Amino acid sequence: MAFEALSQKLDAIFKKLRGKGKLSESDVKEAMREIRLALLEADVNYKVVKDFISKVTERAIGHEVMESLTPGQQVIKIVYDELTNLMGSKETKLNLKGNPAVIMLVGLQGSGKTTTAGKLGNYLSKMGRRPLLVAADIYRPAAIKQLHVVGDKVKVPVFSMGERKPVEIARASVEHAFRHGNDVIILDTAGRLHIDEELMEELKEIKSAVDPCEILLVVDSMTGQDAVNVAESFHSKLELTGLILTKLDGDTRGGAALSIKAVTGCPIKFVGMGEKLDDLEQFYPDRMASRILGMGDVLSLIEKATQNIDIKKAKELEERIRKEQFDLNDFLDQLKQVRKMGSLDQIFSMIPGFSPQKMQGLDFNEKELVKVEAIINSMTKEERRNPSIINGSRRKRIAMGSGTTVQDVNKLLKQFEQMKKLMKQLSEMEKSHKKGRFRIPFFNF
Incomplete structure (x- = not known):
């Protein structure tokens, strides 16, 4: 993170x-x-x-x-x-004026523009808009195909015209959107390995042709200060309206997020927090500052939970936690639901007082979930309800039945205990919130 x-x-x-x-x-x-x-x-x-x-x-x-x-x-x-x-004092929302509103994504090759176009289309669809993705990158091999694949995944239509001139594609996309009822156009423009005059002239032509309400620079946050330099160059030529930082969930030092607004004057509007097509978050400077200082980000956590968690199941779980009945069946179900919210490292960073270091080893990818499910399914009903009875011989039997090792079983049981602690703390936070007492503890670390 x-x-x-x-x-x-x-x-x-x-x-x-x-x-x-x-x-x-x-x-x-x-x-x-x-x-x-x-x-x-x-x-x-x-x-x-x-x-x-x-x-x-x-x-x-x-x-x-x-x-x-x-x-x-x-x-x-x-x-x-x-x-x-x-980082900008407060969030800066998208300007979606126009019929259709045109959002122009620009950036260097490899910054993640095409994937970000899909993420942004997905984000706008959830807002009730009717976006259209436009394949205006005719130079990168398979760029057009990639955008179609991304569009299919998020159920957002894609407009393409093969290798026609990008400015012609951009103009035609506006007419197409108007005829088909799309109210937002997202232009996936071409990038280069480095900034050159030819790239900038092409982008200026597109800007002049379609008059975008937003020109958003997509920059890879892992490039550090290079990202700031790229932003300065694009802003001087195109007058950017905002930035989208990708790969902010990766092993990056984060300097770009802290520098780019101050240096360019352009607000960060979104951040990419993962590889999934719903891993795009609106950027809130106060919430990011809170995460950096270990104060958590409860508002973002609640928003993620609202979007991804089954409310009925959550209420049932809350009752079970309150009665201290949280068992391995609940554990497996929660892992599946929590995975929808992103990586556990991200989630921990939003909880005041928690950190990835405090919960080391508690992270799961899809392959790990298959293994966890196999181990739990190899247990008896009583073992799932009461894991404390699982002694050495039971662990060997469970490992053999699930095609795993005793070490895998031990690891799962340890993770279960950690998850119980996490669920208990979240439940206590929720009770405090309902009583009107909850706040982000700025000073109680």
């Missing part, structure tokens, strides 16, 4: 601050030096870091912090505020 290393370093810095009853100016400056280094190691633009540290320091050595009974907490709150401001 992006920002993982940065989050760990900031948490260690803040622990030192919280441990002090009063803060001196030298304490604050020492913390700022450590934060500066952590941000630079996360590949945040050095000018952005300099400005950020200056703002935080100015506020942190003020009277309000120095005289506070909880100065460490006040500094954390200031860092949170400034991180949020750095």
Whole structure:
């Protein structure tokens, strides 16, 4: 998960601050030096870091912090505020004016434009819009075919005209959308391995021909500062209206997300958080700042759960957890439902107080789920209801019956206990929320 290393370093810095009853100016400056280094190691633009540290320091050595009974907490709150401001203060929604509204996706080859076009089409369909994907990349081998495959998967129509000129395809797509009732056009334009004049001229022609309401740059967040440089170049030529960061779920230091708005002035509108075609999230600066600082992101978690979890089953499960009846049958069912929400690392990052490190080993892909299901199906009804009775001989029998190893069975039972803890905490959070007491604990880490 992006920002993982940065989050760990900031948490260690803040622990030192919280441990002090009063803060001196030298304490604050020492913390700022450590934060500066952590941000630079996360590949945040050095000018952005300099400005950020200056703002935080100015506020942190003020009277309000120095005289506070909880100065460490006040500094954390200031860092949170400034991180949020750095990434844009508040979310920037799509501009969908026009009949049809035209969204033009641009970027370098390999940034994930075609997949992102499908994700965006899927997102808009769920909003009740009628999008049309347009294959305007005639250069990359199989790009047109790929867009058709992606469109079929998300049940969004695709318009293509083979290898006709991209500007002709773009114009024709507007007429096609108007005739067929599509109210949003998503243009998947061509990219290059690097920025060149020919690419930019073609994109300018398309812009002039269809007058898009949005020109969104798709950038790979794993390229770090290169992503910022690419954004600057595209913005100077095309006047971008926003950005979509892909692969933010990957092993990236996250510097692009923290730098790109400050450097280009263009808001981040969406982030790609996985490989599935529904792994596209609207970007909320405050929620991302909260995740970076280990405060969780309960609002996004609730939204994901609402979209993916069977409400009837969830109520039944809540009752079983409350009565401490959560068993291995529930465990398997929950794994299947939770997998729809994304990777468990992502989900943990949204829960206040949780981190992937605290729940190491609790992650599943589709192949793992098959193995888990085989192991649970090899158990007796009593073993599923009460796993504590599963001794050494039972584990051997279960492993043999499921075609797995005793180590696999042991691993599953350990994961079950971890999931029980997670379910109990989520249940307690939900009860607090219903009573009107729940809030994101900015200071209670």
